[in-house]
Amino acid sequence: RKEVEQDPGPFNVPEGATVAFNCTYSNSASQSFFWYRQDCRKEPKLLMSVYSSGNEDGRFTAQLNRASQYISLLIRDSKLSDSATYLCVVSTSGGYNKLIFGAGTRLAVHP
Amino acid sequence: GAGVSQTPSNKVTEKGKYVELRCDPISGHTALYWYRQSLGQGPEFLIYFQGTGAADDSGLPNDRFFAVRPEGSVSTLKIQRTERGDSAVYLCASSPGTGDTEAFFGQGTRLTVV
Numbered sequence: 317r318k319e320v321e322q323d324p325g326p327f328n329v330p331e332g333a334t335v336a337f338n339c340t341y342s343n344s345a346s347q348s349f350f351w352y353r354q355d356c357r358k359e360p361k362l363l364m365s366v367y368s369s370g371n372e373d374g375r376f377t378a379q380l381n382r383a384s385q386y387i388s389l390l391i392r393d394s395k396l397s398d399s400a401t402y403l404c405v406v407s408t409s410g411g412y413n414k415l416i417f418g419a420g421t422r423l424a425v426h427p
Numbered sequence: 428g429a430g431v432s433q434t435p436s437n438k439v440t441e442k443g444k445y446v447e448l449r450c451d452p453i454s455g456h457t458a459l460y461w462y463r464q465s466l467g468q469g470p471e472f473l474i475y476f477q478g479t480g481a482a483d484d485s486g487l488p489n490d491r492f493f494a495v496r497p498e499g500s501v502s503t504l505k506i507q508r509t510e511r512g513d514s515a516v517y518l519c520a521s522s523p524g525t526g527d528t529e530a531f532f533g534q535g536t537r538l539t540v541v
Contacts (some may be wrong), residue, residue: 320469359518359532360470403469411527412520413458414483417469 319343320418322404328424333394337421339387339404346416348407349380351389353400354420360403363389394425429453431533433519439539440509448504448536452521459502460530461494462518470518476502509540 322339329335341349349366364371366378366387377390387404401420407413432451440446452459458477462470472486476496484494491509496502506513516537522530 324467359534361532362529405469409483412522412530413460413475414472414486415460415462415470415530416472417462419467419469 317342318418319416320404320406322418322421324419324421326422326424328426329394331394331396331425331427333425334390334392335394335423336391337389337402337404337423339389339418341385341387341404341406341416343406343408343416344385345408346385346406347409348411349387350405350407350415351376351378351387352403352405352417354403355400360417363402391423394423396425396427399423399425431519431521431531433517433533433536435536436534437537437539439541442509442511442540444509446506446509446538448506448517448538450502450504450519450521450533452500452502452519453523453531456521456523457499458522458524458530459496460520460522461502461504462520462532464516464518464535466515473504506538509538511540514538514540 351363352360353363354360366380370379375392379388401422403420404418434449461473464470475483479499491507494504516535518535520530520532
């Protein structure tokens with residue numbers, strides 16, 4: 317079983333749609349949680365950290381449920397520029413050391 | 428300022444050959460990481476340096492892989508006796524502190540073993 321599991325998608329949505337990605341992780345000792353975004357043939361870039369209390373950054377909302385070992389990302393009012401692969405990431409050592417990535421969920425936003 | 432720089436951007440080598448991949452971290456960043464990303468997968472951790480020393484090399488798949496960072500800045504990932512299964516994008520990242528601040532990735536070296 318992979319340490320971080322994500323639905324690979326692709327999710328094909330129209331502009332303006334709301335889309336939700338889910339992720340589960342297997343190591344209960346995980347301490348830090350993130351969503352990264354990766355454009356085709358580019359490097360991963362940090363989208364946002366995820367906190368137990370939930371956090372929001374503009375159109376993006378991330379939630380963490382430690383009891384269920386479940387992380388989510390909600391994107392509201394999708395833009396064409398949101399098309400990318402979204403990677404769920406955890407760290408057992410805390411911070412950015414030794415990040416464990418999921419395989420990613422591909423999002424395609426169409427006009 | 429300049430980001431993480433990786434060279435070469437692409438490398439094609441024959442099975443059995445030795446390759447070196449170079450990473451120039453962001454100036455002043457003490458932490459440096461190597462990851463490997465195969466097609467359709469997320470990046471996989473290989474090794475983490477804090478300064479000159481390897482703080483965690485638990486992700487190196489076998490003894491054909493080795494990495495150095497002799498002066499605490501530039502790092503080289505070395506792969507001996509390359510195999511076709513080593514084909515992947517090798518990503519380097521750096522961060523300013525001991526891992527509690529964001530790590531920034533370079534654009535990677537795409538290694539193809541034929």
